[in-house]
Amino acid sequence: MIWLQALVYFSFTVFVLVVLAKVVKYATMPIHLRWELYPVPHEKGRAEHGGSYFEEADWWKKPRETTLIGELKDMLMEMLFIKRVFEYKRPLWWFTYPFHTGIYLILVWFALVFIGALFEIAGFPISTALVQQLGFLSWLPPLIYYLTWIVGVLAMALMLIFGLGLLFRRLADEGMRSYSSPIDYFNLLFIIAVVATGVAAWQYDSDFAVARSFMKSLITFSPLPSVSGATVLHVVLLSLLFLYLPFTKMTHFFGKYFTYHKVLWEDEPNLRGSEIESEIKKVLNYRISWSAPHMKPGMTWADEVLKVSPNEIGVWKKEEEK
Amino acid sequence: MAKEKVRIEDISKPVEQLVKLTLDDLMPLPPPYDKPGEEPELTEPSPDWRDRYVTDLDGYIAIDLPWKPKTKEEEEELVKKFLSGLQKLLDKENNWTFLQPLMLSIEYCARCQTCSDACPIYISSGRKEIYRPTYRAEVLRRIIKKYLSPGGKIKAKFTGDIELNAKTVIRLAEDAYRCTLCRRCTQTCPIGVDNGLISHEIRKLFSQEMGIAPKALHELGTVQHLQKGSSTGLTPEGFKDIIEFIEDDIEEKLGRRIKIPVDEKGAEILLIHNAGEYLSWPENPAAFAILFEEAGISWTLSSEQVAYDAVNYGVWYDDVQLARVATKHAEIAAKLEVEKIVVGECGHAHKAISVVADRVLADEYNIPRESCMPILWDIVRKKKINFDPEKNNFPVTLHDPCNMVRLMGVVEPQRKILHELAPQFREMTPNGVYNYCCGGGSGFAIMQSMNFPEWRNAVAARMKFKQILEAFQDCISPDINKYVCAPCSNCKGAIRDMLDYYNAPEKCSIYYGGLVELMVNAMVDLEEPFIEWEFH
Ligand code: SF4
Ligand code: SF4
Numbered sequence: 001m002i003w004l005q006a007l008v009y010f011s012f013t014v015f016v017l018v019v020l021a022k023v024v025k026y027a028t029m030p031i032h033l034r035w036e037l038y039p040v041p042h043e044k045g046r047a048e049h050g051g052s053y054f055e056e057a058d059w060w061k062k063p064r065e066t067t068l069i070g071e072l073k074d075m076l077m078e079m080l081f082i083k084r085v086f087e088y089k090r091p092l093w094w095f096t097y098p099f100h101t102g103i104y105l106i107l108v109w110f111a112l113v114f115i116g117a118l119f120e121i122a123g124f125p126i127s128t129a130l131v132q133q134l135g136f137l138s139w140l141p142p143l144i145y146y147l148t149w150i151v152g153v154l155a156m157a158l159m160l161i162f163g164l165g166l167l168f169r170r171l172a173d174e175g176m177r178s179y180s181s182p183i184d185y186f187n188l189l190f191i192i193a194v195v196a197t198g199v200a201a202w203q204y205d206s207d208f209a210v211a212r213s214f215m216k217s218l219i220t221f222s223p224l225p226s227v228s229g230a231t232v233l234h235v236v237l238l239s240l241l242f243l244y245l246p247f248t249k250m251t252h253f254f255g256k257y258f259t260y261h262k263v264l265w266e267d268e269p270n271l272r273g274s275e276i277e278s279e280i281k282k283v284l285n286y287r288i289s290w291s292a293p294h295m296k297p298g299m300t301w302a303d304e305v306l307k308v309s310p311n312e313i314g315v316w317k318k319e320e321e322k
Numbered sequence: 323m324a325k326e327k328v329r330i331e332d333i334s335k336p337v338e339q340l341v342k343l344t345l346d347d348l349m350p351l352p353p354p355y356d357k358p359g360e361e362p363e364l365t366e367p368s369p370d371w372r373d374r375y376v377t378d379l380d381g382y383i384a385i386d387l388p389w390k391p392k393t394k395e396e397e398e399e400l401v402k403k404f405l406s407g408l409q410k411l412l413d414k415e416n417n418w419t420f421l422q423p424l425m426l427s428i429e430y431c432a433r434c435q436t437c438s439d440a441c442p443i444y445i446s447s448g449r450k451e452i453y454r455p456t457y458r459a460e461v462l463r464r465i466i467k468k469y470l471s472p473g474g475k476i477k478a479k480f481t482g483d484i485e486l487n488a489k490t491v492i493r494l495a496e497d498a499y500r501c502t503l504c505r506r507c508t509q510t511c512p513i514g515v516d517n518g519l520i521s522h523e524i525r526k527l528f529s530q531e532m533g534i535a536p537k538a539l540h541e542l543g544t545v546q547h548l549q550k551g552s553s554t555g556l557t558p559e560g561f562k563d564i565i566e567f568i569e570d571d572i573e574e575k576l577g578r579r580i581k582i583p584v585d586e587k588g589a590e591i592l593l594i595h596n597a598g599e600y601l602s603w604p605e606n607p608a609a610f611a612i613l614f615e616e617a618g619i620s621w622t623l624s625s626e627q628v629a630y631d632a633v634n635y636g637v638w639y640d641d642v643q644l645a646r647v648a649t650k651h652a653e654i655a656a657k658l659e660v661e662k663i664v665v666g667e668c669g670h671a672h673k674a675i676s677v678v679a680d681r682v683l684a685d686e687y688n689i690p691r692e693s694c695m696p697i698l699w700d701i702v703r704k705k706k707i708n709f710d711p712e713k714n715n716f717p718v719t720l721h722d723p724c725n726m727v728r729l730m731g732v733v734e735p736q737r738k739i740l741h742e743l744a745p746q747f748r749e750m751t752p753n754g755v756y757n758y759c760c761g762g763g764s765g766f767a768i769m770q771s772m773n774f775p776e777w778r779n780a781v782a783a784r785m786k787f788k789q790i791l792e793a794f795q796d797c798i799s800p801d802i803n804k805y806v807c808a809p810c811s812n813c814k815g816a817i818r819d820m821l822d823y824y825n826a827p828e829k830c831s832i833y834y835g836g837l838v839e840l841m842v843n844a845m846v847d848l849e850e851p852f853i854e855w856e857f858h
Contacts, residue, residue, distance in 0.1 A: 029414070032420050033678050034678055038733070046733075051732070055732055057696040060692075175438060182479070183482075258422070259515065259516075270683065288416055294642070304642050305682070308646075315541045
């Protein structure tokens, strides 16, 4: 069934490329005006109360003190615990947090299956038995075996139960329902369907041995082992999900990096002679085509600011008064 | 105007007015305002406003231009202009200033509504959909997806539909002025989506493409500022007269004359005040002069057009106007050869020149800019002046101006001063970077046309009024004078109007003022109290 492998390679490649393209798109946008929001967690000694270097007279003469730890802490709290939903919308957190934990776990599961497959390719079978050839590491294969099982089952359960829970919440919560479009339900249903077929496939592959063989065949470009119809369906759906994901707002996993690091926590001052200053000089040469009466379309930003005399600045007038 | 929930699609609905507010819907207030009849009734918009101005959203008018389209052609023209503006908003050259933050916020909202309850306006209004932080964002998002992306009309069936007609356009413009850009919602978003920014960008679209903005911000705001010297209309001569008057006043209070430095070349600091201070609260620049002189600081004011008014309304609705005003401020500082610009008690002027416009200034215009707060704290901390805190022995609470605190990170210096100099200082809850806006943010404080002040006082300022009452519940009786310290001209304006609207000076003896007034009031050298407990 080479087409199934081809589909997996294809969708995974598209996923990576589209995500990369989007990252590049955001990363290469021009510098923007500062728009940070406090607390900014890298402000050393000040993040606690939400302060900034502006709390210091002559701040621009002093070295800036930042802490990466503070930033990492806030990031991890958000990534691992979805802190803001916990604090500000607890009822939703009880659903969204286990669901996202399920996603993280399924990624861990993929990693475990991948590692397991590598072991098997190297000739060390993954099962409940110790592998003596590995010497003092003989316990590794059984550890992988059990971990894969526990993580996989737990991930499926969390995603399935709380995926349905999220669907239900979206319908039950007034505010969420009225803002939801068909696509929002479709996205959730899609994920639930992928997980459900995963559960079905698992019925024929209780210890994920087939999953590992499948991974092996993907790594070694060798023919597929024979798999159940449920597995085929699952892999097809999963591949389609991977194809679809990067085109949706579900890519917020990297969007979030930009919103925090490039906007809300971005407080780099424009000091004389700094790199920021030279970037600014570049964008000030962009041209404006805004057409309000106080604009001179066609001019650069710099000229709009410096060359338009105050008396040339027009204001809106009703047609008949013009 | 039924009670049923307004949906996103309803913004285009062909009804006269989408929502009607009633007192019963609004968030209840603490004592003594917990009984019916304690606050003014809400009024209907006057019928002759309806054809010329946009009353189509909630009956209130923020944009006081007669811009409502009358004919089919005018409507079509408006929609066309709106779309061309929207295109420019998404364009790198026209909107490099906010393209990245805007695109991220358009793209990544999960519609989880975690942000809704953070919004003081949404909550105060009794959770009216049109004020929900995500409402205008979702409208804009749907318009972009449907009208500006390939296959949008079909995709809209799945991703959320909307109809773009003249009603949509005029209501969206008004709705962008039902948000104070306080960005409290943004703090709670797990993805970092910024619905305050969306309001800001919608305002920009209307201003930069069509010149449509409240007169107080544009025509009488930034335009007047650049043309006449101040958004208050104050001229250089008028300014100099006021300075003389302030010097007289100081002499009376301090017992000796201070020469206020104006246009002094080579001073270390160019101090810029919101010109509203000179006209409405001259005691504030007076207090600054006393403190700076007594502490031996090298400083000057400028009498040059634009520079004697620190405001920069561009920060609320127009990036080009923002850049023009900020550059003018910097240019004058450069000419005076000062070491740095220091902003007095004006929150948005703080944020505009230090944070937002930081990235429009280069080379000779790139002059260091900072807040007055750390300098004031240094005066207290280093004991440069003798203070007697007992002189301030009355209840004081602190209002945090969003622009200075949540949006700039100047949080502690003002608190440290109050802890030192105000024995009965108590915080509001929440406070600091999690504060609530005074209700006057993003220009609302100065927008006084038609029925807009009613909306501001009843809805936008409601949460702050509640907080103030709560902070003073232990001493709410009118026998005790209480002081709301608001180190920001616009906040002071909003708080003045709010206290007046609810008749709070009379009912509860709640007064307001700046921080420097409290500092001077505590000076040992002053024989008479500086604070006069007089509502103005
Ligand atoms: S802005 Fe953020 S908190 Fe609000 S609905 Fe969107 S994702 Fe949720
Ligand atoms: S910025 Fe402030 S006023 Fe505007 S929607 Fe957010 S919380 Fe509400």
